[in-house]
Amino acid sequence: MGGIDQVNETRLAPAVANEGNTVENRDSVTKNIPTDAIINLDHGDPTMYEAFWEKMGDRCTVEIKGCDSLSYFSNPKNPCWFLEPKLEEAIRSLHGAVGNAVTDGYSIVVGTGSSHLVNAVLYALTSNHQPNQISVVSAAPYYSAYPEIADLVRSGLYKWAGDARQFDKDEPYIELVTSPNNPNGVIQGSVVNRDGGILVHDLAYYWPQYTPITSSLEFNIMLFTASKCTGHAGSRIGWALVKDKEVAKRMIKFMEVTTIGVSKESQLRVANILQFIADGCKQFGSPQGDNFFEFGQSLMKKRWQILREILKENQMFTIPKYPLDQHCNFFGDITNAHPAFAWMKCKEEIEDCEKLLRGHQILARSGRRFGSDPGFVRVSMVGREDEFNLFIDRLSKIQSFNNGDEKDKANASGNLV
Amino acid sequence: MGGIDQVNETRLAPAVANEGNTVENRDSVTKNIPTDAIINLDHGDPTMYEAFWEKMGDRCTVEIKGCDSLSYFSNPKNPCWFLEPKLEEAIRSLHGAVGNAVTDGYSIVVGTGSSHLVNAVLYALTSNHQPNQISVVSAAPYYSAYPEIADLVRSGLYKWAGDARQFDKDEPYIELVTSPNNPNGVIQGSVVNRDGGILVHDLAYYWPQYTPITSSLEFNIMLFTASKCTGHAGSRIGWALVKDKEVAKRMIKFMEVTTIGVSKESQLRVANILQFIADGCKQFGSPQGDNFFEFGQSLMKKRWQILREILKENQMFTIPKYPLDQHCNFFGDITNAHPAFAWMKCKEEIEDCEKLLRGHQILARSGRRFGSDPGFVRVSMVGREDEFNLFIDRLSKIQSFNNGDEKDKANASGNLV
Numbered sequence: 001m002g003g004i005d006q007v008n009e010t011r012l013a014p015a016v017a018n019e020g021n022t023v024e025n026r027d028s029v030t031k032n033i034p035t036d037a038i039i040n041l042d043h044g045d046p047t048m049y050e051a052f053w054e055k056m057g058d059r060c061t062v063e064i065k066g067c068d069s070l071s072y073f074s075n076p077k078n079p080c081w082f083l084e085p086k087l088e089e090a091i092r093s094l095h096g097a098v099g100n101a102v103t104d105g106y107s108i109v110v111g112t113g114s115s116h117l118v119n120a121v122l123y124a125l126t127s128n129h130q131p132n133q134i135s136v137v138s139a140a141p142y143y144s145a146y147p148e149i150a151d152l153v154r155s156g157l158y159k160w161a162g163d164a165r166q167f168d169k170d171e172p173y174i175e176l177v178t179s180p181n182n183p184n185g186v187i188q189g190s191v192v193n194r195d196g197g198i199l200v201h202d203l204a205y206y207w208p209q210y211t212p213i214t215s216s217l218e219f220n221i222m223l224f225t226a227s228k229c230t231g232h233a234g235s236r237i238g239w240a241l242v243k244d245k246e247v248a249k250r251m252i253k254f255m256e257v258t259t260i261g262v263s264k265e266s267q268l269r270v271a272n273i274l275q276f277i278a279d280g281c282k283q284f285g286s287p288q289g290d291n292f293f294e295f296g297q298s299l300m301k302k303r304w305q306i307l308r309e310i311l312k313e314n315q316m317f318t319i320p321k322y323p324l325d326q327h328c329n330f331f332g333d334i335t336n337a338h339p340a341f342a343w344m345k346c347k348e349e350i351e352d353c354e355k356l357l358r359g360h361q362i363l364a365r366s367g368r369r370f371g372s373d374p375g376f377v378r379v380s381m382v383g384r385e386d387e388f389n390l391f392i393d394r395l396s397k398i399q400s401f402n403n404g405d406e407k408d409k410a411n412a413s414g415n416l417v
Numbered sequence: 418m419g420g421i422d423q424v425n426e427t428r429l430a431p432a433v434a435n436e437g438n439t440v441e442n443r444d445s446v447t448k449n450i451p452t453d454a455i456i457n458l459d460h461g462d463p464t465m466y467e468a469f470w471e472k473m474g475d476r477c478t479v480e481i482k483g484c485d486s487l488s489y490f491s492n493p494k495n496p497c498w499f500l501e502p503k504l505e506e507a508i509r510s511l512h513g514a515v516g517n518a519v520t521d522g523y524s525i526v527v528g529t530g531s532s533h534l535v536n537a538v539l540y541a542l543t544s545n546h547q548p549n550q551i552s553v554v555s556a557a558p559y560y561s562a563y564p565e566i567a568d569l570v571r572s573g574l575y576k577w578a579g580d581a582r583q584f585d586k587d588e589p590y591i592e593l594v595t596s597p598n599n600p601n602g603v604i605q606g607s608v609v610n611r612d613g614g615i616l617v618h619d620l621a622y623y624w625p626q627y628t629p630i631t632s633s634l635e636f637n638i639m640l641f642t643a644s645k646c647t648g649h650a651g652s653r654i655g656w657a658l659v660k661d662k663e664v665a666k667r668m669i670k671f672m673e674v675t676t677i678g679v680s681k682e683s684q685l686r687v688a689n690i691l692q693f694i695a696d697g698c699k700q701f702g703s704p705q706g707d708n709f710f711e712f713g714q715s716l717m718k719k720r721w722q723i724l725r726e727i728l729k730e731n732q733m734f735t736i737p738k739y740p741l742d743q744h745c746n747f748f749g750d751i752t753n754a755h756p757a758f759a760w761m762k763c764k765e766e767i768e769d770c771e772k773l774l775r776g777h778q779i780l781a782r783s784g785r786r787f788g789s790d791p792g793f794v795r796v797s798m799v800g801r802e803d804e805f806n807l808f809i810d811r812l813s814k815i816q817s818f819n820n821g822d823e824k825d826k827a828n829a830s831g832n833l834v
Binding site for chain 1: 462474475478479489490536540544569571572573677679680683
């Protein structure tokens with residue numbers, strides 16, 4: 001999951017409350033955004049990929065008849081009886097083509113997005129034998145949805161225990177390792193590293209458009225999602241690669257009790273999309289531009305170049321440094337990181353970076369939500385082109401704090417939207 | 418929900434373990450079932466409707482392009498921002514055409530099947546102000562999934578407290594009222610009726626093919642699902658009609674944290690299906706047979722006639738008595754109940770009715786699972802035609818217990834599959 005962005009009321013409300021110049025209708029706004037519109041870069045809504053899929057026209061169209069897929073069952077032979085065989089095949093095929101994860105010997109569990117799988121994995125790892133709640137930790141800055149997921153219904157099985165770096169209890173724990181990390185794009189490993197720990201790897205962004213693919217991973221539990229890989233966030237399809245069959249079984253049980261499986265239409269459609277991408281991976285530099293990851297990487301690279309130039313000019317924000325020039329096994333070439341989010345920190349005395357941006361009609365997510373400092377803010381880099389351009393345009397107009405204007409503005413902007 | 422049937426390992430396993438004569442591949446089995454095959458009537462898999470949808474051919478086909486529905490958002494103006502406007506419209510249109518529920522003044526919350534909505538409603542009704550776990554009750558025999566849903570992650574907000582008729586605590590509670598009831602098809606109201614109780618009406622089966630529609634209901638929280646209404650169980654689309662906007666908001670919050678919304682493809686497809694059915698409702702007795710509920714009612718009526726004849730002949734089981742000849746507002750005529758399940762009780766000394774049927778290669782769900790007696794069993798009436806015929810054929814061969822044979826068989830049959 002990592003970068004699937006929780007939509008919450010307080011975030012969504014400003015974007016829809018202010019008729020006339022708001023994100024009230026994403027289509028009309030983003031295809032023809034009024035210049036004074038609020039742009040919502042709080043969510044990582046991966047609409048930048050629309051351009052690629054529009055170009056592919058009917059080549060990935062699926063047709064579903066009224067009489068198709070009526071049954072609950074996709075394949076009763078599979079312990080994950082609600083997993084469409086075509087989706088399983090496409091997932092294995094795509095990981096094989098990209099080389100980012102080993103699938104041989106792994107069970108595949110499908111979920112309604114990878115949030116569903118995080119919920120399932122917490123249940124699966126704790127339901128069997130624990131008398132006490134197991135602590136769930138993740139290294140700050142961590143994905144803002146983890147605490148919400150872990151504590152939603154006050155489970156007696158598990159509880160959120162915060163920043164993995166601060167975890168000092170001598171007891172079993174689950175560590176969620178997001179790599180590349182949401183919000184900051186950093187490639188990272190586990191940090192607690194003690195006995196009794198179970199690792200869950202959230203690899204939502206371990207795809208060639210975001211980061212060099214340096215090895216084919218084979219952790220015990222690896223989570224992926226169509227949203228960030230292909231841009232099909234509306235489909236709500238995530239998958240887990242799980243080594244231990246008993247853990248997979250308990251995840252399946254969780255899916256049964258919470259949703260009795262996963263939408264067949266979405267599975268069949270995403271199967272088509274993943275297979276199309278896997279097939280396109282074989283061609284590099286084709287004139288038809290069929291290689292999805294070439295498209296994605298090229299667009300992300302361009303956006304990051306533009307962002308870096310602007311930040312260099314206005315000297316007001318810093319962003320993380322990423323390792324330069326790594327060999328990407330997928331592209332067979334030297335590439336760089338182009339994370340799905342910009343993790344920006346105000347350089348000077350502004351305490352609340354989110355407020356500052358809000359004052360400029362840019363909605364982003366405060367560092368506070370990620371267990372970090374409100375001096376940080378996370379900004380989506382994967383929205384539509386015109387949204388991104390407007391973001392850059394507004395960012396370029398934010399003046400240095402030296403004259404005090406921006407500081408005052410930031411402190412007052414809570415009332416603006 | 419009511420009749421959405423949990424698939425659990427122990428139930429599924431026998432149906433897939435015994436190669437050659439099993440339900441290993443539902444298509445091959447049910448379209449051409451070997452006569453010694455195990456038939457699985459444990460789940461309420463509503464495949465009987467396939468015949469109707471096949472006849473409709475391409476009239477309900479949806480086409481989804483690669484570039485469609487990428488965003489998380491369906492309609493940011495709606496508090497339920499992930500609900501497709503077309504689905505909302507179709508839901509209101511269908512309830513209007515059928516006259517089974519009032520929708521004016523209600524918020525609609527969509528879920529990944531109505532199990533998801535039961536999970537959401539428990540959260541929504543308990544997360545706001547309760548220091549203690551709230552008891553969740555339902556009148557036995559109750560839907561077998563309720564206890565599993567309520568206790569899955571040992572929530573500190575709510576807990577399963579069993580049969581509503583036995584509930585005698587003087588404290589707040591949630592009562593799940595399933596009507597027509599799963600498993601026994603009975604029309605029922607709340608039974609606790611004390612201060613501090615909140616009712617949730619699970620109306621999965623309140624459609625004209627199953628029961629006379631005697632009034633347009635307007636309870637505070639009403640749950641429905643495409644599975645049992647249209648037969649599209651694979652789509653995992655359920656909806657709640659919710660009077661209190663704050664309760665709706667908290668249900669939406671639950672959907673956000675657990676699955677970040679609901680599959681767009683399924684919503685768009687089910688929107689098409691519901692609208693098609695609503696339009697077809699205007700015609701009765703049309704030669705094209707476009708009225709879905711006429712098809713459904715006619716098939717259910719036929720099956721129940723056949724079942725009653727067989728049960729009369731072999732004198733071994735009793736089934737509930739339903740009120741006769743009620744006026745159905747939808748058909749504008751006198752109709753009878755034809756529940757989605759047969760709730761059968763062995764007449765004589767057999768203690769375990771499920772075992773008895775298993776000995777005859779029929780998988781059904783034990784009364785024990787519904788908080789009732791193992792002398793009862795729930796058998797799906799909504800499977801494919803050849804499955805139903807095989808069930809009737811086998812039922813007709815079960816001989817009277819008088820000679821003791823069946824009793825011995827029932828006691829031994831645990832080892833047969």
